[in-house]
Each structure stands twice: as C-alpha cells, then as structure tokens.
Amino acid sequence: MREGAVGVGEVEWARARELDASDPLAAARDQFGETPGDSVYLDGNSLGMLPRRSVARLRQVVEEEWGRGLVGSWDRWIDLPFQVGDRLGQALLGADAGEVVMADSTSVNLYKLAAAAVGARPGRTVVVTDRRNFPTDRYLLEGLVRGRPLELRLVEFDEVEGPTAERVRAAVDGDTALLSLSHVDYRSGAIADMAGISAVAHAAGALTLWDLSHSVGAVPIQLDRSGADLAAGCTYKYVNAGPGAPAFLYVRRSLQAEISQPIWGWFGKRQMFAMDEGYRPRDGVGSFLSGTPAVLGLALVEEGVLLLEELGIERIRAKSIALTSYLVELCDRHLAGLGFELASPRAADRRGSQVCLRHARAQAICRELGERWGVVADFRAPDRLRLGCAAPTTSFADLALAVERIAQVSDLGEGPSSPSPAGGAAGATERG
Ligand SMILES: Cc1ncc(COP(=O)(O)O)c(C=O)c1O
Incomplete structure (x- = not known):
C-alpha cells in the first residue's frame, strides 16, 4: 500500500x-x-x-531495417513521413489523408507554417498571438517579423481561462495576416474554442495557426470541422513517442496550392532524385518537408499512435x-x-x-x-x-x-524535509 x-x-x-x-x-x-x-x-x-511495444519496434528498426537492410531500407522509410502523418492525422487530429506530414520539430514547423501564412496574405502586416503563448511560439514569430514589414501584436488573455473569441475579435482586423494560438494552454491547460476563434479570424480575412502540443493525444481534435488553416505539434508528450521525436504539421487541403514555405530542401522538391537545377515544390503537404526525416523517431510515433488508437x-x-x-x-x-x-x-x-x-x-x-x-x-x-x-x-x-x-x-515550510517515502524519483522537470 x-x-x-x-x-x-x-x-x-x-x-x-x-x-x-x-x-x-x-x-x-x-x-x-x-x-x-x-x-x-x-x-x-x-x-x-x-x-513497452516501442522497445521491440525500435529494436526491429535498428537491428533489421538499419542493421541488415542498410541503405536499401530507404525504399520503405521514404514514405514514413506521409504514412505516419496520415495515421496520426486521422486518428488524433480529425484531418483527412494528405493533410498532415511528420517533419522537424514543432518550433521549426510553426515557423514554416507562419512564414507560409504571411506569404499567402500579401499587403497584410500584422501577426497576432497570445502574450502568454508558449515561449517558442512567441520567439519564432518575433524572429519572423524582424526585418520584414510586419508587426507582432501580443494579446492579453485571461491567464487561467485563455483565449476567447470575444477577445480575438477585438485584436484582429483587416491588417491581420495570421492569428497564432495554442489549442491547450501549456500552463493553465485551458482549451481554446478553435472553431469560434477561427471563425472570427476568418471574418477578418486572416489565417489561423494552432499549436496542438498540449492537446494531441489527450483532447479529441477536429481540425477539418473547426476551420483551422494550419497546425503543428509535438509527439513526445501525450503521443509517447520519446524525447526529440519528430513533430507533425497540418495544412488544410484547400490551402495547399496557394501556400509556400521558406525552407526549400530536397525532400520538399518534386522528383527529388533528379538532382537538377531549380526548385519546384511537391504538390500537397509534402512541400512542407525540407530534409531527411528522423526514421527511428517516426517508428516510435507510429507505435505511440497505434497504442492511442487501440485505447x-x-x-x-x-x-x-x-x-x-x-x-x-x-x-x-x-x-x-x-x-x-x-x-x-x-x-x-x-x-x-x-x-x-x-x-x-x-x-x-x-x-x-x-x-x-x-x-x-x-x-x-x-x-x-x-x-x-x-x-x-x-x-x-x-x-x-x-x-x-x-x-x-x-x-513543512522552508525547513528540512523528511527522507523520501518513495525512495526518491527522477527530479521534477522544467520542460514544456
Ligand atoms: C505548446 C508547446 N509548443 C512547442 C513546444 C516545443 O517545441 P519543440 O519540440 O520544437 O521544442 C512545447 C514544448 O513543450 C510546447 O509545450
């Protein structure tokens, strides 16, 4: 006991x-x-x-696919970003096949998506976010507006209840290119009304970008039904894919042809092995890829998603x-x-x-x-x-x-504490 x-x-x-x-x-x-x-x-x-199942999967990928299959295993690895993205998107995000791809980290994906969004709204000069949004979300937007004719508008929301459609209505206008928010607040855990807030942003002509890091795998999400344009999130929290596991990104299908991200790498290129001059992006969400995917991490994301699907x-x-x-x-x-x-x-x-x-x-x-x-x-x-x-x-x-x-x-107040009744544990963390 x-x-x-x-x-x-x-x-x-x-x-x-x-x-x-x-x-x-x-x-x-x-x-x-x-x-x-x-x-x-x-x-x-x-x-x-x-x-537990991830241990066996990792062993299989390392020993069989990498150890024995060597470079020949790229034949099956090359599609993993799409296969795992589709699986995660359909099981956990309410997305359709072809709207989610696995890539990079959440920070990098948010940057790519935000840059693509402002590029798709020429003439609009304002990016709106929550003053208390997760630090990486704010920093990358600061970096994005710097040196461009753009301004970052930081909105004060209630620190417990989080963003509301009413407050967003007062913060967006005809100059707003992008509204970027977290679906679930990293501190208070407040869930934002994605559909209501997206509708307000759209009425002002702005695009929406959602950070799903604290909701994916814990809160059912219906991206396709809630009017979200763009989204990204991590897989090392509730998806249980392990430290540094690849992140995902979502681009609403009807937006994919009119949007372009800034980090042009060979994995985002049409016919990547042609190795030719000039960059022409792939069609669809694959245009948001840049470089070589993290195969070991993708296998762990797949196991994490399969487990959540079963539960x-x-x-x-x-x-x-x-x-x-x-x-x-x-x-x-x-x-x-x-x-x-x-x-x-x-x-x-x-x-x-x-x-x-x-x-x-x-x-x-x-x-x-x-x-x-x-x-x-x-x-x-x-x-x-x-x-x-x-x-x-x-x-x-x-x-x-x-x-x-x-x-x-x-x-016990500030004084000395009793020795651990549980025999000690890993230290408490200060991560996201
Ligand atoms: C809301 C949110 N966004 C982003 C991140 C981190 O992103 P990255 O994986 O790029 O470090 C975290 C990390 O905990 C987070 O809580």
Missing part, C-alpha cells in the same frame, strides 16, 4: 480505489514501463512514458476529465488551506489533461516532491505547480498520493 501515514484520509483513499476499480483504462498502465522507485509520474504532459481517444478524454476533476476536488479539500490556488479552468470541458496550481513556493515544493517524495510534476515560472494527468498512465490513487505528499511537503 503506497498511502502515507498522515494524509488525505481513509474516505479519500476508498474513493480513489473505487474510481480505479471502475476505470476501463486501468489496464493500459501495464503497456508502459516502470517509474523509478515506484514514484508517481505526473509529467506525461512534458514527456510521455515509454510504451480510443474518446475513452482517453473521458478518463482525463475524470482524473482532472478528481484532482481539482482533492486540491479544494486538502490544499486550498495550504496556500494553493487553482490556476486551471474549473469547468472540466474547458480543461486539457493537466491541473495547474499557484503557490508562492511552487518551485521549491516541486523540487522537493521530485527529489525526495517520489512525485514527479513540473514547475512553471513564476509560481505554478503543474500536474499532468495522462490518462493511459495515471491512476486515481496516484492523484490521492500526490496530493497527500504535496500537502506534507508544503506543510
């Missing part, structure tokens, strides 16, 4: 056990590796856990809502009196798969939790403790234990 001596109480533990017993996804945890020292891992929204994104979302709702209840009952304040939307349907808490000592608490109490969460400046609830790998008992330990650590 993992529960601590002082803590949330027997009634709470009984409830956690009851919720776990009736969880249709409880067995999914067995499809993933262990956590160090039996720690509670609440950081799947930063780096997803390792699916079912609707069931994942249902469990995620149950987990975050239970966690909010636990926080209200056991942490509110200890200086914690909820910094995620209260309405479950407005929340992604994480719960964010504000606390004056959030950074120290997060470090203590990770280093000595066997709870891996993450800290977000200036004062947020972020608790990720990846549905396939998180149990209700994990949440009860985490809250119990958060209460114990914060109750």
